[in-house]
Amino acid sequence: MGSEGAGAGFGDAEVDGWSAGHALGLVALGAEEGEGEVQSLDLTGPAFPFGPVLAGEEYEDELDGLGDWVDDFLLPVYGAEVTTAAPWCPRWQEHDGVVAWLHALRLACQQHKDPEAGLAGMFVWHRDFLTHAMAAVRAPGGPLSACMTSPDRPTHRLLPGPPASARTQENSSAQAEGPAAEPEPDDASGPVS
Template sequence: MVDESQSRPQEQGPSDGADAEPPAPRFILYLDGVEYQSELFRLAQWTHHVLLPVYGREVTSSAPWCSRWWEHQEAVAQLHGLWLAWAELTGPYAETTGPASWHRDFLGPVLGALRDPSGPFAGCKPGSHRSKVVPPVEPLVPPPAA
């Protein structure tokens, strides 16, 4: 059984009118410092204790995974979005079709992108992490002042 307090971001439910609803969770790429680290830790708890034990398949050259996934910003962003969708679609206020929608619309596409041989873990092997090389970018000249 999953401990919902560790596995889900802040969920929203009906308000009793006395208290305002808590703000929706913010996407992790908008956070920094302690706020980012706290959210990353909570994401890691869900990833390590819910996602991977249930949906983590064997690591192969055609389906790579990095044991230091949190060092890949694309993986952090993708997994955080997956976690937020999980909370919305499987939480106590979700409709009964929520889990099926989560599997169809979110889980498959995200894991497919992350575990693609040319995805963010392409250079990683079990026990070996390789940082991604950022593609070169030409400078953009700002438009002339109006």
């Protein structure tokens, strides 16, 4: 286990043949039927450097499998009660962050239930993955906080994310204005050291 090669970036790190991109690469939006362009969340750029992205039918197939795992295993066993302290959303598949967390949780479950993980494999999954992921997904201020907080009141609302950083906004506006003119050298100032 470990990263392949010295100096490998986080997106290049592999554990048992799985890169971080595999764990989080599910988060993408497939193209609408009949459209020639795939609309996807860019998980390969500087904002989210985690490798390959699934799109279209491949994404839908993976999301269907994840939905089955969540509905048939995760929620019946670990779902607990829906409250303001532990919200849920019947349309969780529309929350990209939730999909990423649950997909990574499912991959970790598959890895830790493998006989090669040893007898304590599922204990490790519970301790290191399940508890943390469910706490993050179902936190009162988490990605589902504007959704269902009572089974009697099913609600769904996607919360807007924070705005881009000031640096990103400055870079975007500078690129929109075009290349900056180079300052002319000032002969009176003398040599620069």
